[in-house]
Amino acid sequence: MSLRLMVQGTSSDVGKSLLCTALCRIFARKGYRVAPFKSQNMALNSYVTSDGKEIGRAQGVQAEAAGVEATVDMNPILLKPKGDMTSQVVVRGVPLQDMSAVEYRQNYIPQALQVVKESLDRLRSEFEVLIIEGAGSPAEINLKSRDIANMKIAELADAPVILVADIDRGGVFASIVGTLELLEAAERNRVKGFIINKFRGDIRLLAPGIDWLEKRTGIPVLGVVPYRRNLYIESEDSVVLDSLTAAAAGQNQIDVAVIRFPFISNFTDVDPLRFEPDVSLRFVADVDQLGMPDLVILPGTKNTVDDLVWLKRSGLAEAIRCRAKDGRVLGICGGYQMLGSRLFDPDFVESDLPELEGLGLLDVTTRFLPQKTTVQAQGTVLTLPAQSAVLSGLPVEGYEIHMGQSERGKRVAPFCRLESENGRKQEEGAVNETGTVIGTYLHGILHNDSFRRILLDQIRIGKGLAPLETTVSNHRRRQEAFDEWADTVETELDMERLFSIMKMFEERSVIK
CATH class of the missing domain: 3.40.50.880 (Class I glutamine amidotransferase (GATase) domain)
Structure with missing residues (x-):
């Protein structure tokens, strides 16, 4: 058996991947053998495993943070968009074929779910802790019937769900409550905590909202994670490039x-x-x-x-x-x-x-x-x-x-x-x-x-200009970034409560 935790978001780009990276590092530093898992990933940034297979880059980075070798089981299904309606479908690290969104959902999802289940079972038998990442939002009504990325995976893994919301984009309380309202009762019961991410400002000003949210939902806020700039941790989504697209050169040489x-x-x-x-x-x-x-x-x-x-x-x-x-x-x-x-x-x-x-x-x-x-x-x-x-x-x-x-x-x-x-x-x-x-x-x-x-x-x-004598160590900076980010998240989250939630689900699985 293994401890499991699934991190889902109220929408895309709320910071799920980075939070999973931090959690992988935190549990690895506590001495656990940790594996990341994302059943279905849609991304153009990919990672090549040592045996020449292709997975989403986020899971490769999370494995690095956990100090383990990345494998195809950590991301068994990878979708690489080739246009607005077509993606290359990569299964267990090998391209299967190009499919339209309709073709994939109608014809391939049942096979994909079996592939996902097999990978999940292998990871559960090999690792002590699984940090599972969702995709997009679990409340996409038009997609839920063929979901193999969010609540269906939480059910297969029998994992508690932590729901992450991005306060930087505004409407954080509405996004959390709205997501819960659109879930089925059994799905809501699986949500055991909230994380408010990308916060800037005085935390005291947020306290009334947190109190209201906990009373309204009966679910605790496990932490408020601050907005961080210039983390040396690779991003998966090209949306991050918006901040690096500029019309003029900077002041450096x-x-x-x-x-x-x-x-x-x-x-x-x-x-x-x-x-x-x-x-x-x-x-x-x-x-x-x-x-x-x-x-x-x-x-x-x-x-x-x-x-x-x-x-x-x-x-x-x-x-x-x-x-x-x-x-x-x-x-x-x-x-x-x-x-x-x-x-x-x-x-x-x-x-x-x-x-x-x-x-x-x-x-x-x-x-x-x-x-x-x-x-x-x-x-x-x-x-x-x-x-x-x-x-x-x-x-x-x-x-x-x-x-x-x-x-x-x-x-x-x-x-x-x-x-x-x-x-x-x-x-x-x-x-x-x-x-x-x-x-x-x-x-x-x-x-x-x-x-x-x-x-x-x-x-x-x-x-x-004279050459510079110093060389930035890419490897050292990456490792320092993992630790720095893990320190931040570990400080801001109620890790004791989070661990007790994971332990409760493990014990429940044993009884089953």
């Missing part, structure tokens, strides 16, 4: 512009740049915002072809080509594919266009294939030309998630030599003749401290 594609994915690749002391990091979705950045990054995308078409129509494609003459450009995964001369899609894997011209900044062609590559990899940067020569020989590691294969022409050099966890060895990526344009399939390339700092220092030298 290196200006980095990341292209915010409509189908941007794995944007956490650039997270370490947020904490470099000399970098202004901004996300750009309009040609007027681009300006004259020192480095342009084309990140990953779930739909390379459609995002490339958008890039051209927006005017950003031509602006990037012009900027590449004096600045640097880095393309990662789908961004790498766009930098090439041509993209071929004869099997219509990505879109309904069989062929499309790329940006032409790299002598590379890409052919999309039905098979998906998902591997962790590590290796060494090869001997690079001209302005990237100083990067040569650096060790790098990361992961690949892509459905295309790229072929280099004569006017580029390979970027690195990689060995994947499955034993595959290859020369990967491409660099142009001047060393100013780099493309790679290696997600996480900027999480490599030496590579990131040396790349930035070369930009500094080109601007007549």
Whole structure:
């Protein structure tokens, strides 16, 4: 048996993922073997497990906070949107097929529920504590009949539910009471506490509202968690990018512009740049915002072809080509594919266009294939030309998630030599003749401290600035962030009461 807790929200983006991350860390520090679980996740930020399977990035991060290896059981169903009505359905880490929302709900949900149940049962047998994350809201009336993410999962796990509400967006008491009113009696009985999240201000001003809420519902408020800025914990939802999208560069010495594609994915690749002391990091979705950045990054995308078409129509494609003459450009995964001369899609894997011209900044062609590559990899940067020569020989590691294969022409050099966890060895990526344009399939390339700092220092030298001697440790900062966030949440929550709720449900399950 295991202790279980399910964290649900009154809506999306109330902070469920981050609270689950904190709880994973808190219980791990108490000596428990902890696992995160989210039955069905819809996200474009994904994580590759050590055996080359794909899950939602939030569960990978939560596993890291818990100090355990991430597995597909922690997120057995992953939906990766490819458009307004279609998603790639990933089951136990492997793409199944693209489905419309109607097709998925009507035809696949019963099979998905069985997959979810099997993963949940395995985790319950292997771990002492399960921190289960819901999705959206449990009170979506139009979705409840086919729910495999909220109350149905709480029932399967026989887990108590803590309901989280975001006070920063306003209407916190209405959202909590309204959610409860829309639940069935048995579902309401499973809700054993509330967490009010993202609070700013004097807690004394909130006390009358908390008293009213507890009297009205008979359910305790277990804590009020303060609004936190600049947590170095990766986000799953691209809504967080709104605060990083700016029309002008900041005051720091290196200006980095990341292209915010409509189908941007794995944007956490650039997270370490947020904490470099000399970098202004901004996300750009309009040609007027681009300006004259020192480095342009084309990140990953779930739909390379459609995002490339958008890039051209927006005017950003031509602006990037012009900027590449004096600045640097880095393309990662789908961004790498766009930098090439041509993209071929004869099997219509990505879109309904069989062929499309790329940006032409790299002598590379890409052919999309039905098979998906998902591997962790590590290796060494090869001997690079001209302005990237100083990067040569650096060790790098990361992961690949892509459905295309790229072929280099004569006017580029390979970027690195990689060995994947499955034993595959290859020369990967491409660099142009001047060393100013780099493309790679290696997600996480900027999480490599030496590579990131040396790349930035070369930009500094080109601007007549001295290189920085200090290097931000990505790994250390992540671990410190987990502990700092766990400290905050543990301080603000009534952990003794929370633990007693979990213990009560465990004992009830034993009796059953």
